Amino acid sequence: MEKEAFIQEVRRLKAERQAVILAHSYQLPEVQEVADFVGDSLGLAREAQRTRAKVIVFCGVHFMAETAAILNPEKTVLLPDLEAGCSLADSIRPEDVLAWKAKHPDGLVVAYVNTKAEVKALADVCVTSANAVEVVSRLPQDRPIYFVPDMFLGAHVARMTGRKLDLFPGECHVHAGIREEHLKALLETHPDAEFLIHPECGCGTGCLYLKPDAKMLSTEGMVRYAKAAERRTFVVATEVGILHRLEKEAPGKAFFPVKPDAVCEYMKRITLEKVYLSLKEMRHVVRVPEEVARKARRALEAMVAVG
Template sequence: MDETALLAAEIAELKKHRNAVVLAHSYQVGDVQDIADFVGDSLGLSREAAATDADVIVFAGVNFMAETAAILNPTKTVLIPDPKAGCSLSDTVSARDVLRWRSEHPNGLVVSYVNTTAEVKALSDICVTSANAVKVVESLDRDRDLLFLPDMFLGEYVKQQTGREMDIWLGECHVHAGIGEQELSDRISSFPDAEFLIHPECGCGSSCLYLKPDAKIFSTEGMVNYAQSSSKKEFVVATEVGIIHRLNKKTYGKRFIPVKESAVCQYMKMNTLEKIRDSLRSNTHVVRVDDDIAAKARRAIDAMLAVV
């Protein structure tokens, strides 16, 4: 038995002993996805975290995701294998920034992407993911000012789809922002017959409107669902490359080409089988959120989860 198989077996035994589950984002390395009890996007992971009856949740993702799981499960133990797994997007906005906007728009609404800290969520009216952002914004009162944060590319996409006037925070994910027009143009030339699946956080999103008008804009989960049902056999995918492993597992006889091979989130890749094993074995690292902040943040998260 090789080292990967040994670690997987050890993790399975620890999960059984502690009544634990491992939740993994689709951007995790393949070995981590393979041992997870659930793999998905932020919305799916949030719903799974809210529904689990496990005593321990090991969150193979980044900090804001583990915080969300802890907020939704105040009586459970939530562990993150590497506490240094941050997020360049969530780092672009702070609670102070939200308070400043609210002081200038006292009747305004704050819509926060889940890629935010618990403190920012606590000051928000509702959270969204890339999977439901359009639907959520469409449901909100158009007579009130609205701030969408923190991703400017997702915000612009939502604005285009809804026709809603809103303030958009100028934040970005460093990985998705680096997937630009040149990379998209190169792939269009190389794979003219392929179907193009684009994440709305990508810097190439607006370019798609004229370079590849038939491209599909999807969340990571939307990409998986579409690829499974499509009759196409070749897809070019614009998001973090970890999704390719999941796409390959969920489909048969189809080819997936990343728009940019180097679109790798170093924070997501901090989670390893060794760290998951150690986290379960030693109960490290426990994710804790201040009770008052958690209660306020939960209202915004619950409002998101209520949008079907």
């Protein structure tokens, strides 16, 4: 089947199933183009919570579909490819959180949304890169905090809030691979460009040292900033899927990736054909056991309410 035929079939089946298609900004361009909503983890969680559709086709990775299922127990959540996982979410186990809680009975666990449902169920609050600083800044000052699982985002939050955080040593393999040497090369090539850097990036502190006016932003923050900025040229440090959305929503501006091969192979597992098959065959339904979902829902609802 040709691309245009897939698009028409997806639209027909979407109406037939009373479905909504949600896509992350790192998805393939053709998947973003058939989605009803494209955004970051926080935006997608909010959209999943407010939709009236009976079926949610989640074009993202597994933990995102789990989040949608937790927030919408009465709806059917589909993930077009069950192998669309996440190296960061896989890095931490519930046992890691329980071990810290045993040593810090009065402590608070802040879980980045890039975690499995079982870890979220042990958290006091979930966060995204868009609202992590705001959430942590509101927590009681007299209680220890365990930030899991991304150590680079955690270091950014600690720097911005001035709070001491215990950090789990996890990382996204794509963002961790964006290093200072990649930034230096772009500094020389595009000295007048604005630099937009995701807080999960491994270059973190070093990037701010090399480029003090760089903007540390979530994916959604990058889109908002680029649209409003007077500058016409931007260097972008995150997964390259964001470039399609940036070019679409900020036309006439130029965007250059710090690392052109910063590609999440898990995100790219979702294809237009798989979205079609997901709707046609109602594959693959994502479910979370109610006992886990009930506990995780509390932490996720706290996340959605902030920022």
